[in-house]
Structures are given as C-alpha cells and as structure tokens.
Amino acid sequence: MKRFLTLALLLSLYSAHSQDSILIKSKVASAITELREFVAIPNDALNADDIDSNLFWLRKKFTERGFNSTILETEGLPLFFGALPMDDSKPTILFYMHLDGQSVDATKWDQPDPYKVTLKSKTKDGWKNESFADLDDDINYDWRLFGRSTSDDKGPIIMFLNAIDALKKDNIDIPYNVKVILDSEEEKSSAPLPKAVRTYKDLLQADFLIINDGPVHVSAKPTIVYGCRGITTLSITAHGPIKPQHSGHYGNYAPNPGFQLAQLLATMKDTDGKVLIKGYYDGITLDETTLEILKSVPDNIEEINKNLAISNPEKVGGFYQEALQYPSLNIRGLGSGWIGEKARTIVPATATAELDLRLVPETDGTRLKKLVVDHIKSQGYHVMSTEPTMVDRLKYDKIVTIKEGSVTDAFRTDLSNPFGNSIVKTMETTFGEKPVQIRIMGGTVPISPFINELKIPAFIVPMVNPDNNQHSPNENLKIGQIAYGIELFYALLSPEAVE
Known part of the structure; x- marks a missing residue:
C-alpha cells in the first residue's frame, strides 16, 4: 500500500480535477482495507452478539484516533459514544451514524458471503469481479464494493475515521x-433511542447535529437535507359476516366488507390524490423563497415517472419536492379473502387496509390519526379498538376495528440556519458547485429525539451513491464516494468551515 498522502495535497489535487492521481487512489485504498475489515464483522440488528462484536471493534478504532469512548447502555442494545478532548471555547458538533445493518439472505446475493466485501466493475452485461491487489496501483472510481452495510452505514463511519487521520497528519x-x-x-426503528437521549442528554449536548446516513441526491451532486418526514400508522378492518359465506347463497344479502372498505377509502382522497379529510393539510404554507429552493433541486421528472412507470403523478404538490412538504395518506397494504389460484366464491368475513401517514413538522401524528378516525365515524361507521362481539354485530350496520401505531415525529431545520449555511459554503468551496439543498426528504430517519430532546439544529449530510441497494441484496458503495466522504469530513472539520 503506497504511503499516505496528506489530505491538504489531496484536496488541491482533487480541486484541480486530478481524481486519477495514483497517490489519491492509494489513500482511498487504505480506507477500503479498513472498511473490508469492518464489514467482515456481521452486524444484524436482530443479533445482540453481532452488535457486541462491532462495538468492540469500534472502541478500538476510535481509541486509536484519540477519542474517549464509552458504551451507553439502553433498554435495548447499547449505543457507542466517542468524543475528542473537549475545549470549552469551541462549539460542539455531534455526528450521528449507525453500526447495525439489515439481515441478509445469502442466497439472494451475487457473492458467497455478504459480509465478505467483493470488488466489482460495471460491464454491459452486469458486474465483473476485480482483484483487491490492483488497488495499490490503480483504482477506477466507478468500481464498487459489494457487501452488507458498505453504504448503510459502515462506509460513512470509515470515511469519518480516515478524515480524522488526515486532519491529525496535517x-x-x-x-x-x-x-x-x-x-x-x-x-429496528431505534426504539430505545428516545429514552436513551433523555438519559444521556448532558453527554450528548452539542450546538448542532450532522446525520451521515442515506444516499446523496440521484444527480450524485453534494447534498444537504434539512429534515425528514415522520410516520405513524393505522390498521382499519371492516367486518362483514362472522365467517366467510357462500357467495351464491348470501351474495346480495350479507354485507361485503371488501366493498364497504373500498367505499370508505374512496371518501378519503379525490381523483388527484389530495386528501379530502377536513383539516389534514392545516398549518402548511410555502413562501416564494421556499418554493425557489424546492425548485432548485435537480429532479428529472421524466426519469422519475419512467422509473415508476407512471404517466401522470398525483397533484398534492405542483412538482415532486413540493409534494414532500405535505403529510401523506398511503394505503400500504390491502387484503380481503383469497386471490389468484386460491380465490374462493365467498363473501369475505373481513377486509383490512393498512395505512401509513407520513408527517411533516406542521402536522402532529396523533392529531392526524384522530382526523382520520373522526372522518370514518362521519361516514356512519361504529369504530372499535377490538374485535366486535355478537352484541356489537347485531346492533351496528357498519363496524370497523382500528389499531393505531406509534408516532415518529418529523423534523426540519430552518433553511437560513447559520450552521447549515456554513455546511453549504464548505461544500461549495470544496467541490466547486452549490450542493443540492433538500428542505425535507420523504423518508423517515429515527433521529427526531435528538432534535426534540437536545433542541439543536440538525442536518442530514449523506455520503453514499444513490443506487447503493441499501436494505437489499447486493448492497454496494461506489469507490468515488469514499474519496468524496473523506474529503467532505475533512473540510467540515477544518478551520475554514467556521470562517
């Protein structure tokens, strides 16, 4: 492995568009070696022994970099915490990443072991295996590392550690x-996190938070995200006859819960996809400045529609980014009776719709659920939280059972926040272009406890390629993103970042 090049020189070479420099690529190769070692430790979130092994490895690696580290016990699996020696005269930055990964089904991967990183290059027919021995002499930044958690989220941890090395070297x-x-x-949705943040609030106190999780914008440009939507759920079951009935004997007589549920759901949205429930969008206003930032995101609408295979999107917003500024009401699952080859000539006993409601900061999840339930009642349904008894069935014409899920809050940091402005400026200076600024992303990241408990601004600064297959077989990390991540962490932690 070639000698480490100081990142000051790396940055100047990179800025001069010399990404093909063998010395730069040799530095990236050293980070790849450490990532291979890290990924080789299984990290299934469902296996506590896996997590313990990862925590041991992390404590060793952070200690080598001069961090004081500790394992924070929670009601679930422990958290890892590390900090460089403190100076009361400096502001404090808190980085959030995660060490656990999704479970794997090795039979679905195009390699024998998802925890053994495989190096591949793209061909017209798919992917070709490459030799790690070649990394000493040359690296194609388009080559990829395939393995569980290479991108979600071990890659960013390794980028951070190697940036710390470079800062110390310089x-x-x-x-x-x-x-x-x-x-x-x-x-696993970070269930123990809210209470843990309250318990360790003093230890975690900071001036602002950076979350390094998820992919950069699909354009592959540097990206900063100011928030993410929250989520809650509702399960709605309509009840017909107490058990499935012969459709010949009882069709036209026994109420069909499938039709009842379909008719009920149809009252919730118009044909353009807008929620009709009164008050659902209350409190949301978008001024011209905000709309301009939303429009500046380089989304390719034709490409999005092509990927979705749709001709006409819903009209909740005038364009994709605007649509994400509103809470959604989504049917995530729908079922009644049997279908396909198993279909039976019956009147089903029940029909169930599973709903998820994506939240924005202006919309409280508990309030939105109540709006939906009140709407259902207004349609003439008797709402229960349990299975109806015989007495209930004989008393009420239309009955639904509703089960409510927990609420994960949304968060959004103001677009004019000075720490955010500093991150944007650093990205622009480092990479020579203004980053993509996303006001709020559509998905949910379980970090709202940091914002709610610590009351600090938070920013998502993703590091990995948008087509990384996270959570899926053949998860991968583009090698060029390792160079990008190391460089960005270095720049964010340099004196110029606070000027």
Whole structure:
C-alpha cells in the first residue's frame, strides 16, 4: 500500500480535477482495507452478539484516533459514544451514524458471503469481479464494493475515521469539539433511542447535529437535507359476516366488507390524490423563497415517472419536492379473502387496509390519526379498538376495528440556519458547485429525539451513491464516494468551515 498522502495535497489535487492521481487512489485504498475489515464483522440488528462484536471493534478504532469512548447502555442494545478532548471555547458538533445493518439472505446475493466485501466493475452485461491487489496501483472510481452495510452505514463511519487521520497528519486544529453517537438499532426503528437521549442528554449536548446516513441526491451532486418526514400508522378492518359465506347463497344479502372498505377509502382522497379529510393539510404554507429552493433541486421528472412507470403523478404538490412538504395518506397494504389460484366464491368475513401517514413538522401524528378516525365515524361507521362481539354485530350496520401505531415525529431545520449555511459554503468551496439543498426528504430517519430532546439544529449530510441497494441484496458503495466522504469530513472539520 503506497504511503499516505496528506489530505491538504489531496484536496488541491482533487480541486484541480486530478481524481486519477495514483497517490489519491492509494489513500482511498487504505480506507477500503479498513472498511473490508469492518464489514467482515456481521452486524444484524436482530443479533445482540453481532452488535457486541462491532462495538468492540469500534472502541478500538476510535481509541486509536484519540477519542474517549464509552458504551451507553439502553433498554435495548447499547449505543457507542466517542468524543475528542473537549475545549470549552469551541462549539460542539455531534455526528450521528449507525453500526447495525439489515439481515441478509445469502442466497439472494451475487457473492458467497455478504459480509465478505467483493470488488466489482460495471460491464454491459452486469458486474465483473476485480482483484483487491490492483488497488495499490490503480483504482477506477466507478468500481464498487459489494457487501452488507458498505453504504448503510459502515462506509460513512470509515470515511469519518480516515478524515480524522488526515486532519491529525496535517496537524489541523479542529475548530469544534467533536462527538460521535453510533446507533445499534437504527434498522429496528431505534426504539430505545428516545429514552436513551433523555438519559444521556448532558453527554450528548452539542450546538448542532450532522446525520451521515442515506444516499446523496440521484444527480450524485453534494447534498444537504434539512429534515425528514415522520410516520405513524393505522390498521382499519371492516367486518362483514362472522365467517366467510357462500357467495351464491348470501351474495346480495350479507354485507361485503371488501366493498364497504373500498367505499370508505374512496371518501378519503379525490381523483388527484389530495386528501379530502377536513383539516389534514392545516398549518402548511410555502413562501416564494421556499418554493425557489424546492425548485432548485435537480429532479428529472421524466426519469422519475419512467422509473415508476407512471404517466401522470398525483397533484398534492405542483412538482415532486413540493409534494414532500405535505403529510401523506398511503394505503400500504390491502387484503380481503383469497386471490389468484386460491380465490374462493365467498363473501369475505373481513377486509383490512393498512395505512401509513407520513408527517411533516406542521402536522402532529396523533392529531392526524384522530382526523382520520373522526372522518370514518362521519361516514356512519361504529369504530372499535377490538374485535366486535355478537352484541356489537347485531346492533351496528357498519363496524370497523382500528389499531393505531406509534408516532415518529418529523423534523426540519430552518433553511437560513447559520450552521447549515456554513455546511453549504464548505461544500461549495470544496467541490466547486452549490450542493443540492433538500428542505425535507420523504423518508423517515429515527433521529427526531435528538432534535426534540437536545433542541439543536440538525442536518442530514449523506455520503453514499444513490443506487447503493441499501436494505437489499447486493448492497454496494461506489469507490468515488469514499474519496468524496473523506474529503467532505475533512473540510467540515477544518478551520475554514467556521470562517
């Protein structure tokens, strides 16, 4: 492995568009070696032993970089916390990443072991295996590392550690106190996190939070995200006859819960996809400045529609980014009776719709669920939280059972926040172009407890390629993103970042 090139030179070469420099690629190769070692430790969020092994490895690696580290016990699996020596005269930055990964089904992967990183290059027919021995001499930045958690989320952790190495090599005085919290149950919705944040609030206190999770914008440009939507759920079951009945004997007589549920759901949205429930969009206003930022995101609508294979999107917003500024009401699952080869000539006993409601900061999840339930009642349904008894069935014409899910809040940091402005400026200076600024992303990341409990601004700064197959077989990380991540962490933690 060639000698480490200081990142100051790396940055100047990169800025001069010399990404093909063998010295730069040799530095990236050293990060790849450490990532291979890290990925080789299984990290299934469902296996506590896996998490313990990862925590042991992380403590060793962070300690080698001068961090004081500790394992924070929770009601679930432990969290990892690390911090560089503190200086009260400096502002504090807290980084959030996660060490756990999705479970794997090795039979679905195009390699024998998803925890053994495989190097591949793209061909017209698919992917070709490459030799890691070639990394000493040359690296194609389009080559990819395939393995569980290469992108979600071990890759960014390795980028961070190698950026710390470079800062120390260059004798850079980091202008921040640096804290790191690594979640071990992110892939399980981080259930213990809210209480843990309350318990360790003083330890986690910071001036702002950066979350390094998820992919950059599909354009592959540098990206900063100011928030994410929250989520809650409702399960609605309509009841017909107490058990399935012969459709010949009882069709036209026994109420069909499938039709009842379909008719009920149809009252909730118009043909353009807008929610008709009164008050659902209350509190949301978008001024011209906000709309301009939303329009600046380089989404290719034709490409999005092509990928979705749709001719005409819903009209909740005038364009994709605007649509994400509103809460959604989505049927995520729908079932009644049997279908396909198993279809039976029956009047079903029940029909169930599983709904998810994506939330924005202006919309409280508990309130939205109540609006939906009140709407259902207004349609003449008797609403229950349990299965109806015989007495209930004989008393009410239309009955639904509703089960409510928990609420994960949304968060959004103001677009004019000074820490955010600093991140944008750093990205622009480092990469020579203004980053994609996303006001709120459509998905949900379980980090709202940081914002709610610590009351600090938060920014998602993704590092990995948008086509990384996270959560799926053949998860991968583009090698060019490793160079990008190291460079961005270095720049964010350099004195210029606070000027």
